[in-house]
Structures are given as C-alpha cells and as structure tokens.
Amino acid sequence: xxxxxxxxxxxxxxxxxxxxxxxxxxxxxxxxxxxxxxxxxxxxxxxxxxxxxxxxxxxxxxxxxxxxxxxxxxxxxxxxxxxxxxxxxxxxxxxxxxxxxxxxxxxxxxxxxxxxxxxxxxxxxxxxxxxxxxxxx
Numbered sequence: 702x703x704x705x706x707x708x709x710x711x712x713x714x715x716x717x718x719x720x721x722x723x724x725x726x727x728x729x730x731x732x733x734x735x736x737x738x739x740x741x742x743x744x745x746x747x748x749x750x751x752x753x754x755x756x757x758x759x760x761x762x763x764x765x766x767x768x769x770x771x772x773x774x775x776x777x778x779x780x781x782x783x784x785x786x787x788x789x790x791x792x793x794x795x796x797x798x799x800x801x802x803x804x805x806x807x808x809x810x811x812x813x814x815x816x817x818x819x820x821x822x823x824x825x826x827x828x829x830x831x832x833x834x835x836x837x838x
Contacts, residue, residue: 752773755785755789760775760776773785777794778797789814791807791813798816799829799830800829803836812825813825813826814827820838824836
C-alpha cells in the first residue's frame with residue numbers, strides 16, 4: 702500500500718512546488734528616473750503655479766467659493782482684482798506682471814503670457830519669473 706500512495710504523494714508535492722514557485726514570480730521591474738542637474742521641474746511641490754506667481758509677486762491671494770468650486774483671485778496693490786490664471790496668462794492687470802515690473806512688454810500667448818525684451822527676444826512669463834530665462838545682455 703505504501704507503493705501505491707507514494708506516486709500520488711510525489712505528484713502532489715511536485716504540484717504544490719510548481720504552484721509555490723509560480724507565486725514567486727517577480728513583478729514589473731521599477732526603474733527610477735535619474736536626477737539630471739538643471740532639469741528640475743519648476744512645478745514640483747507647487748500645487749498651483751498661478752497661486753505661487755501671485756503670492757511670490759507680493760500680492761494678496763483670496764480664495765473664493767463659487768458655484769464651480771474655489772476660485773483664486775489675485776488682488777493687486779491698487780485694489781484691482783484678477784483671476785489668478787488670467788493674471789498668469791497676461792490677460793488682465795498686465796501692469797502688475799513680473800515682466801512689466803522689470804521694464805519689458807508682455808502679451809498673451811497661446812500657452813501663457815510672453816515677455817518681450819528690449820531686443821525683441823521673448824520668454825514665457827513664468828519661466829522669466831522663476832529664472833529659467835533672462836533678458837540678453
């Protein structure tokens with residue numbers, strides 16, 4: 702009787718071993734993204750670039766509840782108010798933008814405000830503000 706149960710025992714142990722080993726299969730390999738000096742993303746850790754821009758310019762940011770949610774309003778020193786994203790886009794209160802305050806001209810662009818320097822070269826307003834580009838000279 703020992704001989705008849707032995708093959709079943711061996712087959713059972715083999716099957717258990719196969720199931721156990723198949724469960725040990727590794728998952729997808731995670732490859733970390735390498736840090737590259739100078740490639741820091743300006744928005745990491747900044748929940749809202751428009752809010753950051755308003756506050757870092759020294760203006761008051763008011764959060765107001767609306768039917769659509771919360772809206773950020775940037776209040777300028779003269780009391781003028783501008784929705785924070787419109788302000789960052791250069792579509793209102795342009796005299797208070799970083800570009801204008803530095804003596805350059807600003808205009809609305811397709812992807813945000815564009816600062817035009819005295820030599821005619823340009824830079825996105827937010828990039829100029831955070832120091833990613835500078836006027837020539």
